[in-house]
Amino acid sequence: MVSSRDLSVELGDCTVLERINMEVYAGEMASIIGPNGAGKTTLLRLMLGLLKPSRGKMDVLGKDPCCLGSRREDVGYLPQRPAVTPRFPLSVLDVVLMGLVTPGMMGKRFRGHQKQQARESLERVGLLSLQNRPFEQLSGGEKQRVFLARALVKEPRLLLLDEPHAGLDLPTRNRFTALLQQLQQEKCLTVVVVSHDLAAVAAFAERVFCINRTMHVHGSAAEVLESPHLGEAYRCEFDLLFNRWRSHKP
Amino acid sequence: MEEMLSYGFMQRALLAVLLAGGLCSTLSFLVVLNRLSFMGAGISHSMLGGLALGVLTGVNPLYTGGAFAVAVSLLIGFISKNSKIQVDTVIGVFFASGMALGVTLISFKDGYYPELFSLLFGNVLTVTWADLRFLALVMALVLLFILFFFKELLTISFDEELARANGLPVTWLYLGLLVSLALTVVASVLVVGVVLASALLVIPAAAGYRFSKHYRGMLLCSMAIGVSSGVAGLLFTYHYDIPSGAAIVLCAALVFFLGAVRDMARK
Numbered sequence: 001m002v003s004s005r006d007l008s009v010e011l012g013d014c015t016v017l018e019r020i021n022m023e024v025y026a027g028e029m030a031s032i033i034g035p036n037g038a039g040k041t042t043l044l045r046l047m048l049g050l051l052k053p054s055r056g057k058m059d060v061l062g063k064d065p066c067c068l069g070s071r072r073e074d075v076g077y078l079p080q081r082p083a084v085t086p087r088f089p090l091s092v093l094d095v096v097l098m099g100l101v102t103p104g105m106m107g108k109r110f111r112g113h114q115k116q117q118a119r120e121s122l123e124r125v126g127l128l129s130l131q132n133r134p135f136e137q138l139s140g141g142e143k144q145r146v147f148l149a150r151a152l153v154k155e156p157r158l159l160l161l162d163e164p165h166a167g168l169d170l171p172t173r174n175r176f177t178a179l180l181q182q183l184q185q186e187k188c189l190t191v192v193v194v195s196h197d198l199a200a201v202a203a204f205a206e207r208v209f210c211i212n213r214t215m216h217v218h219g220s221a222a223e224v225l226e227s228p229h230l231g232e233a234y235r236c237e238f239d240l241l242f243n244r245w246r247s248h249k250p
Numbered sequence: 251m252e253e254m255l256s257y258g259f260m261q262r263a264l265l266a267v268l269l270a271g272g273l274c275s276t277l278s279f280l281v282v283l284n285r286l287s288f289m290g291a292g293i294s295h296s297m298l299g300g301l302a303l304g305v306l307t308g309v310n311p312l313y314t315g316g317a318f319a320v321a322v323s324l325l326i327g328f329i330s331k332n333s334k335i336q337v338d339t340v341i342g343v344f345f346a347s348g349m350a351l352g353v354t355l356i357s358f359k360d361g362y363y364p365e366l367f368s369l370l371f372g373n374v375l376t377v378t379w380a381d382l383r384f385l386a387l388v389m390a391l392v393l394l395f396i397l398f399f400f401k402e403l404l405t406i407s408f409d410e411e412l413a414r415a416n417g418l419p420v421t422w423l424y425l426g427l428l429v430s431l432a433l434t435v436v437a438s439v440l441v442v443g444v445v446l447a448s449a450l451l452v453i454p455a456a457a458g459y460r461f462s463k464h465y466r467g468m469l470l471c472s473m474a475i476g477v478s479s480g481v482a483g484l485l486f487t488y489h490y491d492i493p494s495g496a497a498i499v500l501c502a503a504l505v506f507f508l509g510a511v512r513d514m515a516r517k
Contacts, residue, residue, distance in 0.1 A: 048415045068417070077415040088283065088408050089465045101405045102416045107398045134463050150412075 001026045001158055001190045002047055007056035009042055016042045018214045019056070024192055024207070026157075029184055031193045031205035033224075035234050038212040040194040041080070044162050047192065048077060061158065073102060076156035078147050080163050092138065092146055093131040096121055099150035121153040122146070125179060141172035145179070152183065159184075161193045165200045177204050198225065254488045259375050266377040266385060267480030267498065270441040273389045275454035275476020276396060277434045279469045280427060282455035283407045287448065289326065289428070292341035294435045294447035296322045296348020301369050301444065302355035311369060312384065316436040322348060323432035327425045372443030372495030374484065381440055388437045392430045399423060404465065441480070442495035450476065453502040460509025475505050 002024040009017040017039045024030045032040050045051040046058050049065035049072075058064070061071050068075065076099070096118040097110055122128045125145040130138065138146065144164060151159055164180070165173045181204055184191050195201050201208060201221065208224040210217045216233035217224050224230060254260050281290055300318020304311030322344050330337035356366065368376055396403065406413045406420055413420050431451070438447040458472035483498030 049417075050411075050414050072417045075415075077412060079409065079411045079415070085283070085285075085408055089459065089463050089468050090404075090408065091464060094465070095408075098401075098405045098408065098412065099416075101401050101413070101418065103418060106402060106418075110401070136463075 001028070001061065002192060003059045005057045007046065007053050007058055009039070009046065009051065010054040015213065017211070020211065020215050022209050022215065022218065024190060026190050027188050028206055029181070029191045029204060030207045030209065031195055031201040032209045032211060033195055033198060033201050034211045036196060038233070040196070040211065041162055043211065044160055044192070044194050047160055048075070070104065073104070073154050074157040076151035076154060076159040078151040078159070078161040078164055080166060087136055090135045091132050092122065092127065092135055093118055095135050095146050096150045096153055099153035118153050121149040124152060124183060125149045140167050141176065144168060144176060148179070157190060159189050159191045161191065163195055164193060165195060165197050173200060180204065254485070260488065262377045262379065262382060263374045263484055263494070264481070265382055266374050266441055267484050268477060269382070269385045269389050270437050270450070271477040271480030272473060273392060273434055274438050274450035275472045276469070277392060277430060278451050278453070278455035278476065279458070279472050280396070280403055280407065281431065281451045282459065284427070286431065287452045288338055288341050290431060290435060290451035291448035292326065292345040293319050293323050293432050294439065294444050296344045297435060297439065298352030298444055299348040299355065301366065302352040305363055305366055306355050306359055311365070312381070312436060312440070315369070315439065316433065318348070319432040319435050320429055323428040324425060327428045331421060331424070368443070369439060370444050371493060372439065372441055372446060374441045374494040375487070377440055385437050385440060388433045392433055395426055395430050399426070403427060442498055446495050446499050449499040449502065453499070453506050454479070457502065457506035457509050460506065460513055475502060479505060
């Protein structure tokens, strides 16, 4: 579904990513973790075709992400929350409909079935009753669910999420994670989550890629969280987190 | 009103404020949402260079000014998107250098130019039928662009990253918006002049936002405020002999302040 071979990115004099090799399989819930500035969001931007690699190759749905064409409809994206313009006069339904604004829709009006699609997407995240509410009046957790509904509205096969847990308190984060898992299983989605939150990732990811410029370690959540390479990537000790994770294990 | 419209120049002035008011207030909606207020001021002020070129060469200053405004808007867009310089810095440079070029070019000509004064501060009473045709053409072009790409422009305004991820041609649409802005500045110069042109590109939507928190309501309020303040300003000009550009801008500003007071009273 997503693969990279010897992928490197240089921005100016700075090497952001170096020789990254990874593979995410269909129907998998994968996570990319690493400390701040590790290059996680850059890797996600490469998957979206928003950035070109300096060297190496990235494939998304079997194509170069810069030339996805109509296959772009199969990719849902949840960007980091602060990227949106604040105090924007939109209803919740308007925000979800924006997920359908693709090159194929340019110059066309939304039809009834597309509005219905947006409502169904809102229903999936449990927010249909808020469809006409101004987006700005929602809480942080509700906004994040609206963004998830927007990412899902195209019925994508691949869902890319950038720090979806950022700014959420623990109960909201747990509810969001449960919702994500439920949707992934129902729709057999392939999900790639970028996060720096190890506790959240340990709770849901089937496979974890830990990067800090280069790939430090990858494998199942258990393998990665117990790997000595994790400390190398984060350049710190991880005893506390290991214990937290172990205490959550069934 | 009936007496006022018995004069040909007042009929043309009314048509001009209706056209320019409708156009500016529609674009104002996107200017406010995209935080392009300073861009409007930058383009209108730097346009002085183009207007002065027209005065110097004998070409209609509106055409040279229009071409200059479009070129400046594209340059600002291109430089800000392709360099590490902040957009407000780029606008500031063009704002000042366009004005300086205008002042320099004007200094090459001797004598007094009343038409230049009209272009600087606006005089809708001097609008000709040719100006109105130009205004109608600009309005048709800009409104077609906005109508055709409305939801794409709205998406870019709200979440540019998502628009790019969805494969929208964000840079082209942004440049299209800047060219529309430049053309609208030219149209508003006819009514309120270079100095006040940016006001018509900001105040209607800023006031509209006070009255509606949904974009459709905000757009409708903006259009109503743009058109009605144009007509009200014209009436003040006719009855009290106030400069038309200033009267129109003050009427729009009054609505904005009333909305702001209403907002504060509700809190």
